[in-house]
Amino acid sequence: QKEVEQDPGPLSVPEGAIVSLNCTYSNSAFQYFMWYRQYSRKGPELLMYTYSSGNKEDGRFTAQVDKSSKYISLFIRDSQPSDSATYLCAMSWDNYGQNFVFGPGTRLSVLP
Amino acid sequence: NAGVTQTPKFQVLKTGQSMTLQCAQDMNHNSMYWYRQDPGMGLRLIYYSASEGTTDKGEVPNGYNVSRLNKREFSLRLESAAPSQTSVYFCASSPGTGFSAKNIQYFGAGTRLSVL
Numbered sequence: 120q121k122e123v124e125q126d127p128g129p130l131s132v133p134e135g136a137i138v139s140l141n142c143t144y145s146n147s148a149f150q151y152f153m154w155y156r157q158y159s160r161k162g163p164e165l166l167m168y169t170y171s172s173g174n175k176e177d178g179r180f181t182a183q184v185d186k187s188s189k190y191i192s193l194f195i196r197d198s199q200p201s202d203s204a205t206y207l208c209a210m211s212w213d214n215y216g217q218n219f220v221f222g223p224g225t226r227l228s229v230l231p
Numbered sequence: 232n233a234g235v236t237q238t239p240k241f242q243v244l245k246t247g248q249s250m251t252l253q254c255a256q257d258m259n260h261n262s263m264y265w266y267r268q269d270p271g272m273g274l275r276l277i278y279y280s281a282s283e284g285t286t287d288k289g290e291v292p293n294g295y296n297v298s299r300l301n302k303r304e305f306s307l308r309l310e311s312a313a314p315s316q317t318s319v320y321f322c323a324s325s326p327g328t329g330f331s332a333k334n335i336q337y338f339g340a341g342t343r344l345s346v347l
Contacts, residue, residue: 162321162338214334216262216325221274
């Protein structure tokens, strides 16, 4: 079993839909959780950064962490074609970059 | 405002050839990282440098060497390239460590390497 798992997709949705992206993990020590967006042929860029459990909202994006279920989610409201990208989750038990564990990513297509 | 700059963007090598991937950051970050990204595998850490003057192995260091030339630059060297090293390589940097700070990693645009 991989330490962090994501459905690879592709996930195709119509413009304006609510998108739910998810990761499951096996290490209960993880307490820092991140979502990165990666456009085709570009490097990942950070979208959301949360510590411990709960929700965090930033514009159209909401990150949710459920440590009891070892499950994190990223919701995108009013999705736009510009949201078409691969979304990577990442997590760590401490705040040391070398210990970040990345999921394989989910490819999202938002169709106009 | 360049951020993290990687060179070259593309490279094709023959088995056994050597090359160095270059990375530079202009954000005065302490920590730098080299990852490889393969389909279905996620980003895997090759080597990292927590601070200037130090380097350590990550998850997949075999076949690679690194040099932290100064605070800005961190290079990755393939001494004898193998087809299994065909991948996309990303360099990243972050402020460092600390429980009170967001240790956000900033990534370069990547180097696409094919080894034939």
